[in-house]
Amino acid sequence: MSQLDAQWFAEVSDMWPGRALAINCRKKLVDCQTPYQHIELYETTDCGKMLVLDDVIQFTEDDEFAYQEMLAHLPLFSHPDPRNILVIGGGDGGVLREVARHDSVEHIDLCEIDAKVVEVCRQYVPSMACGFDDPRVAVTIGDGFQFIRDHRNCYDVIIVDSSDPIGPGEKLFGDEFYALMKEAIKPDGIIATQGESFFMHWQVVRDLMQVVRRHYRYSTYCYMMVPTYPGGTLGVCLGSQQRDVTVPCRRPSPELQAQLRYYTPEIHRAAQILPAFGERVVYEGGGGYNRNASGN
Amino acid sequence: MSQLDAQWFAEVSDMWPGRALAINCRKKLVDCQTPYQHIELYETTDCGKMLVLDDVIQFTEDDEFAYQEMLAHLPLFSHPDPRNILVIGGGDGGVLREVARHDSVEHIDLCEIDAKVVEVCRQYVPSMACGFDDPRVAVTIGDGFQFIRDHRNCYDVIIVDSSDPIGPGEKLFGDEFYALMKEAIKPDGIIATQGESFFMHWQVVRDLMQVVRRHYRYSTYCYMMVPTYPGGTLGVCLGSQQRDVTVPCRRPSPELQAQLRYYTPEIHRAAQILPAFGERVVYEGGGGYNRNASGN
Numbered sequence: 001m002s003q004l005d006a007q008w009f010a011e012v013s014d015m016w017p018g019r020a021l022a023i024n025c026r027k028k029l030v031d032c033q034t035p036y037q038h039i040e041l042y043e044t045t046d047c048g049k050m051l052v053l054d055d056v057i058q059f060t061e062d063d064e065f066a067y068q069e070m071l072a073h074l075p076l077f078s079h080p081d082p083r084n085i086l087v088i089g090g091g092d093g094g095v096l097r098e099v100a101r102h103d104s105v106e107h108i109d110l111c112e113i114d115a116k117v118v119e120v121c122r123q124y125v126p127s128m129a130c131g132f133d134d135p136r137v138a139v140t141i142g143d144g145f146q147f148i149r150d151h152r153n154c155y156d157v158i159i160v161d162s163s164d165p166i167g168p169g170e171k172l173f174g175d176e177f178y179a180l181m182k183e184a185i186k187p188d189g190i191i192a193t194q195g196e197s198f199f200m201h202w203q204v205v206r207d208l209m210q211v212v213r214r215h216y217r218y219s220t221y222c223y224m225m226v227p228t229y230p231g232g233t234l235g236v237c238l239g240s241q242q243r244d245v246t247v248p249c250r251r252p253s254p255e256l257q258a259q260l261r262y263y264t265p266e267i268h269r270a271a272q273i274l275p276a277f278g279e280r281v282v283y284e285g286g287g288g289y290n291r292n293a294s295g296n
Numbered sequence: 297m298s299q300l301d302a303q304w305f306a307e308v309s310d311m312w313p314g315r316a317l318a319i320n321c322r323k324k325l326v327d328c329q330t331p332y333q334h335i336e337l338y339e340t341t342d343c344g345k346m347l348v349l350d351d352v353i354q355f356t357e358d359d360e361f362a363y364q365e366m367l368a369h370l371p372l373f374s375h376p377d378p379r380n381i382l383v384i385g386g387g388d389g390g391v392l393r394e395v396a397r398h399d400s401v402e403h404i405d406l407c408e409i410d411a412k413v414v415e416v417c418r419q420y421v422p423s424m425a426c427g428f429d430d431p432r433v434a435v436t437i438g439d440g441f442q443f444i445r446d447h448r449n450c451y452d453v454i455i456v457d458s459s460d461p462i463g464p465g466e467k468l469f470g471d472e473f474y475a476l477m478k479e480a481i482k483p484d485g486i487i488a489t490q491g492e493s494f495f496m497h498w499q500v501v502r503d504l505m506q507v508v509r510r511h512y513r514y515s516t517y518c519y520m521m522v523p524t525y526p527g528g529t530l531g532v533c534l535g536s537q538q539r540d541v542t543v544p545c546r547r548p549s550p551e552l553q554a555q556l557r558y559y560t561p562e563i564h565r566a567a568q569i570l571p572a573f574g575e576r577v578v579y580e581g582g583g584g585y586n587r588n589a590s591g592n
Binding site for chain 1: 300304306308313314315316317318319320340341342343358359361362495496520521522523524525526527528529553556557558559560562563565566569570571572573575585586
């Protein structure tokens with residue numbers, strides 16, 4: 001019945017039971033186990049390169065722009081003068097590429113736990129790893145949790161580009177990490193974190209937004225559409241002690257806007273307008289969309 | 297590599313090359329060939345019932361609400377007093393179920409080409425086919441194109457719930473059909489048509505919106521997120537000669553809003569704000585999101 005031959009990679013996971021996106025692959029370029037995760041990189045037939053960590057698709061080259069642009073530009077355009085930026089995770093370089101588009105940025109720290117992810121993307125995915133070439137970027141290979149703990153009151157924006165809360169990304173979804181980020185940003189700084197999908201992971205989104213609201217006076221949840229993520233959407237949580245993160249305070253220059261394929265000031269606002277059930281998940285602790293979901 | 301056993305249905309199609317959503321199925325309930333199409337109905341493990349026509353997923357019970365609500369409520373809440381409604385296609389009953397929520401509605405014609413689709417859904421999917429039980433509904437089994445030709449100046453809203461423009465749905469995407477619908481609605485009537493995905497079918501969306509704009513003074517394109525549609529999104533085209541369809545002119549009552557899982561007056565507006573590349577596809581005739589897409 002499945003009609004799929006051995007060329008296809010199917011993303012089977014308990015995180016989205018009974019559903020699996022399958023991608024037709026021409027060739028497996030990398031297959032290795034690191035101390036942190038199983039890394040696979042494929043050349044697909046129709047989606048460009050594809051990175052898979054522990055059997056979960058992290059990006060396909062064709063649609064990665066949606067996630068990278070929103071995760072980077074939502075917080076950066078909410079800040080009038082972002083200069084010092086920290087990226088946790090993001091070892092593919094895609095977020096760096098987007099952050100580097102902002103002329104105000106003077107320094108970008110990136111802390112990625114797995115050196116092999118950086119190495120693989122630098123070798124095979126220059127369209128994303130080009131972000132590492134910017135002279136403002138300083139890379140640390142290490143634990144993002146510890147990196148945050150060692151920094152106080154120094155970042156305008158912190159971006160957390162993590163994988164799902166299973167495996168190395170798990171502790172980046174907890175209360176303690178959000179408390180530490182609050183200390184690491186300046187008082188008017190902004191955090192932006194990978195916020196999962198209110199379709200596929202409504203319990204995670206509900207709990208995460210409760211954490212964000214507990215620590216930050218201003219907060220919001222934005223989604224973006226990414227065809228090769230489970231269910232086709234993913235989210236970003238924004239938080240700040242002093243800045244309203246629901247509206248951009250700067251617009252891209254015409255030259256920059258022409259380079260962007262997803263972010264606009266209009267979608268910055270519209271991405272916060274969720275379907276009725278999504279509003280209930282994020283703002284009222286309600287249940288998910290499927291018939292088995294309840295509010296607890 | 298694909299890890300999928302024979303229980304999984306994989307939606308392989310030239311319409312989305314190299315990508316296939318796979319759904320784990322417990323049992324195939326229906327498998328028959330009609331003069332129009334190949335009909336399969338599955339009991340899935342995690343998504344409820346699933347209808348497949350000519351190897352393309354039409355709905356899964358768990359997320360069909362997103363499409364049905366938007367296709368029905370976008371035009372109906374754009375009209376101050378919708379009384380006489382026509383649904384072309386929609387043999388599963390889902391759009392009928394949503395239209396029937398509007399108290400102002402006095403009569404609903406439904407014209408579906410394939411009696412077997414209605415029969416299968418009435419037997420196996422009562423959560424959607426309940427739409428047929430409303431006493432205001434009159435069903436015609438026949439060709440929607442011919443049905444439209446036979447009606448003049450009589451509908452407040454026409455909803456076209458068609459499959460993709462390959463197979464029986466093909467002529468519902470052409471210039472002639474949009475001209476006929478203009479004659480079948482009242483001068484202040486509104487049309488709402490299945491508008492495909494600006495991710496997966498950007499050429500179809502671009503051409504379709506050019507047709508809509510050619511025939512209707514007011515028009516817009518709205519998207520909704522549906523995890524089990526290719527790429528996770530689908531669209532609705534709205535058109536009218538006299539009514540601004542970009543803003544709702546009525547709000548759901550609190551009782552009705554509590555029943556809805558997707559539509560809100562806020563998402564009516566927000567669903568028109570597209571990612572930068574989507575704006576270019578719909579409003580500037582631009583190319584799609586992937587690297588092989590160009591503007592022609």
